[in-house]
Amino acid sequence: MPRPDLLGRLRASGVRLLDALAARIARGLVLVLLTCITWSMAEGGTTRLKVATRIVPPMVIEKNGTLSGFSIELWNSIGGRLNCETEYVVMPDVGELLDAVEHGRADLAIAAISITSDRENRFDFSQPIMNSGLQILVRGTAANVEPNPLRELMQLFFSRTLLVWLGIALLLILIPAHLIFLVERHHRNGIIPSTKYFPGIFHAMFWAAGTLATQADQMPRHWVARIVAVLWMFTGVVFVAFYTAQLTASLTVQQIKGPINGPRDLVGKPVGTTRGSTAAVYLNEAKAQVLEFEKVDDLFNALLNQEIDAVVFDAPVLHYYETHDGRGLAKIVGAVFHKEDYGIVFPTGSPLRKHVNEALLALRENDTYQRIYEEWFGKR
Incomplete structure (x- = not known):
């Protein structure tokens, strides 16, 4: 019959093995989820994204419950290239907007969001979408x-x-x-x-x-x-x-x-x-x-x-x-x-950043970005 101290060590080893297995399974699920998002964008599948924003004309304008403005039109064009559906989540101020991205209540955020060194430590930013x-x-x-x-x-x-x-x-x-x-x-x-x-x-x-x-x-x-x-x-x-x-x-x-x-x-x-x-x-x-x-x-x-x-x-x-x-x-x-420069905000390590930057560059190359800019700000 095994001794009590031996049984204790066997139980402790089993708990450690279970913990390690659970951690690996969790990491695997996260990787699978991120891979599915990336694969669906690359292969043309439809993904639904929550996009946080705030009302700040002319970047974001709300009229009769419908959003418009420079940032909204720009993201709609980016989302069209990524073949994703967008659910906009309106926040009262920039602090709430950044908090929503940081705590997973939104996949990204776009509005009049300045790129600063402090924010770079907490988030990932796209390429600048406007000089301000x-x-x-x-x-x-x-x-x-x-x-x-x-x-x-x-x-x-x-x-x-x-x-x-x-x-x-x-x-x-x-x-x-x-x-x-x-x-x-x-x-x-x-x-x-x-x-x-x-x-x-x-x-x-x-x-x-x-x-x-x-x-x-x-x-x-x-x-x-x-x-x-x-x-x-x-x-x-x-x-x-x-x-x-x-x-x-x-x-x-x-x-x-x-x-x-x-x-x-x-x-x-x-x-x-x-x-x-x-x-x-x-x-x-x-x-x-x-x-x-x-x-x-x-x-x-x-x-x-x-x-x-x-x-x-x-x-x-x-x-x-x-x-x-x-x-x-x-x-x-x-x-x-x-x-300052405005940018699109992502959680740190988000796989969306690469695809959004690629779409943004494509919109600049085919003059879609310039058309949207001139619509809201006139010719430079």
Whole structure:
């Protein structure tokens, strides 16, 4: 009769053998499944794929329960070449979309999905389907924006232009003030009542400032000081003319361009974008006051309702809104920055990636891709 310790070892060995056999069977089933998918695509069989997407015009548009847009038409063309049926699964934002692919609720995802290094660590991407980047959208002249005279006046007082000109004026005042002080303080009827530097220099500076801004209230007595006074009055006329022209030009440009004209102007401003997007990451790094919205439509409505000062999002999406629903209400400012590429997302190691890339290359070669692009974005 076997000893108890021998029976225990036999049972443990049997359990290990069963575990190893079960693992091999599971790996085999996975390989068979992937092989069947690959074989069915290669041999013309029909495969049903779940494709995650999100509503982000013009990449994906939903109207009366039907999806359209650049990404949808492009995938339909790819799916036609792969001879597969598509079941679209609409997600609220890019975070949910990527989560669906990562946890097997979708076979792939296509929309406005930027290829980033962090996402490359979690997923596989197709070849780029579009070049993109971020841009800034602000309210347009037709938007219902009430002017704020007090705010505009304060902006004028603390503008860089005014501070620069005040610095120049101070420098110009100090030079003639010292000349007048040196030659007038010893004159019997001079305009400087004290021979001491303080307070004599203050009287000279007051005279120089008054002459620069308007006209001298009294003329110096010394002949050298009078020559300085005449030259200084002429300088004052030129200075006021140049300052007025510069201030008018600055105010005009500010009215045309607005307070936000590029990425540097976003610091400290309330700026909106969608939740989980690359734009949200960029805005946090740029130290803007970031407000994240679930839907793109909510984002645009927040801009028009003055809840935010600007929208930072993908350039193709902003251009589409500017020329369609937002015509006259919003405008794009500045050039494209933080350039990115859109791609189709797959789980790591997916066999679909190779076939999708092959189909995508074929669509580029036969000009199908170009036709779809021009349909939604016009000719490049």
